[in-house]
Amino acid sequence: MVKWIVQTNLASMVETSDNVKMEKICKNHGFEFEGVKVVPFSGIIPDFDQNMPTIFYGGTGWINNIYTRYPDHKGIFFNPESVFTHWIEKYKEDALNYGASETTFEKLANQNYQNNEYFFIRPVSDQKEFNGGVISFEDIKFWRDKIMTDTPDLASLPIVVAEPYALSHEWRLFIVNEKVITGSLYKTYSVRNTSEVVPPVVVEFAEKQAKVYSPADVFVMDVCKCGYKLYVIEIGCFNSAGFYDADLEKIICAVSKHVENLYEV
Numbered sequence: 383m384v385k386w387i388v389q390t391n392l393a394s395m396v397e398t399s400d401n402v403k404m405e406k407i408c409k410n411h412g413f414e415f416e417g418v419k420v421v422p423f424s425g426i427i428p429d430f431d432q433n434m435p436t437i438f439y440g441g442t443g444w445i446n447n448i449y450t451r452y453p454d455h456k457g458i459f460f461n462p463e464s465v466f467t468h469w470i471e472k473y474k475e476d477a478l479n480y481g482a483s484e485t486t487f488e489k490l491a492n493q494n495y496q497n498n499e500y501f502f503i504r505p506v507s508d509q510k511e512f513n514g515g516v517i518s519f520e521d522i523k524f525w526r527d528k529i530m531t532d533t534p535d536l537a538s539l540p541i542v543v544a545e546p547y548a549l550s551h552e553w554r555l556f557i558v559n560e561k562v563i564t565g566s567l568y569k570t571y572s573v574r575n576t577s578e579v580v581p582p583v584v585v586e587f588a589e590k591q592a593k594v595y596s597p598a599d600v601f602v603m604d605v606c607k608c609g610y611k612l613y614v615i616e617i618g619c620f621n622s623a624g625f626y627d628a629d630l631e632k633i634i635c636a637v638s639k640h641v642e643n644l645y646e647v
Contacts (some may be wrong), residue, residue: 383412383413383414383434383435384413384414384434384435384436384437384638384641384642385413385414385415385416385430385431385434385435385436385437386404386408386413386414386415386416386436386437386438386439386634386638387416387418387428387430387436387437387438387439388401388404388405388415388416388417388418388438388439388440389401389417389418389419389420389439389440389441389444390417390418390419391419391420392440392441394624400625400630401417403630404439404630404634405417407630407631407634407635408634411634411635411638413634413638416428418440420440420441420444422443423443425447427444427447427448427451432452432455435456435457435638435641435642435644435645436455436457436641437457437621437637437638437641438457438458438621439621439622440621440622441622442508442619442622445458445460445619445621445622446460456641456644456645457641458619458621459597459598459599459600459601459619459620459621460508460598460619460621461597461598461601461619463597464508464597464598464617465506465507465508466482466504466505466506466507466508466542466616467484467506467542469595469597469617470482472594472595473591473594473595473614476591476594476612476613476614477613477614478544478547478549478606478608478613478614478615479502479542479544479545481544482502482542482543482544483542483543483544484506484540484541484542484543485540485541485543486537486538486539486540486541487522487525487526487536487537487538487539487541488526488537488538490503490522490526490541490543491522491523491525491526491527493519495519496519497518497519497520497523498518498519498520499518499519500516500517500518500519500546501516501517501518501519501522501543501544501545501546502514502515502516502517502542502543502544502545502546502547503515503517503522503541503542503543503544504541504542504616505539505540505541505542506539506540506541506542507540508618508619511536511539512536514542514616516546547608548571548608549569549571549572549606549607549608549615550570550571550606550607550608551567551569551570551606551607552567552568552569552570552604552605552606552607552615553565553566553567553568553580553584553604553605553606554566554568554602554603554604554623554624554626554628555580555584555585555588555602555603555604555605556600556602556620556623556628556632556633556636557588557589557592557596557600557601557602557603558599558600558636558637558640559599559640560589560592560593560596561589561592562580562585562588562589562592563629563632563633563636564578564580564628564629564632564633565580565584565585565588565628566578566580566625566626566627566628567579567580567626567627568624568626568627576626576627577627578627578628578629583612584605584612587605587612588603588605591603591614597617598619598620599640600620600637600640601617601618601619601620602617602618602619602620602623603616603617604616604617604618620637
């Protein structure tokens, strides 16, 4: 018997009712489901039977708290070593921001750039300290000043800085044992645009890259089209990844089967 413990008060869950869909799918396939409302910054984690195949899904902070307490738990697929500077060296030129530099907000804001110059920035880690994106140098300096006032530690957070690119399409792929289970288009030309249709060439590209490097047996890979070429945008922990229009039933069944098999070994 597989059990899913799902955070139900995520902002994304409220918008899409994914938790309701997840509960229905679990019940249809004989999996247990437990919804949990997480108190932000509380550090409280749920009690669970460690001998029962249990899969967690929720916010990054909550998942990290559970992982910190139970680092060997088989239902969390977080790999702390798989930071940007680690995995980008695996994919090399097939990664969108290969060759990007590592710095901090404080150091970047002290550089001599024009206010209207733009950069792509993101955290080095997979902890979602902030959402990556394209930002002007003027706004980078504004962020730096605000960070130094409100959260000084964030000013020294390792970040990635790269040239911004025009991306025509962005997809999220759900991968189990190097195979794409399902996926979703989530942006076209930087505008949210979801669709369950994922071209075969994108699936083939993702599976090829998964054979080069997979941070865990189960993970997500974001792939983009830039010009005529496909690139890996980033990879991340499945347990906190948004689903968009991916086939949720395929995800739950595939991950459940994988985790169940892990407990049988």
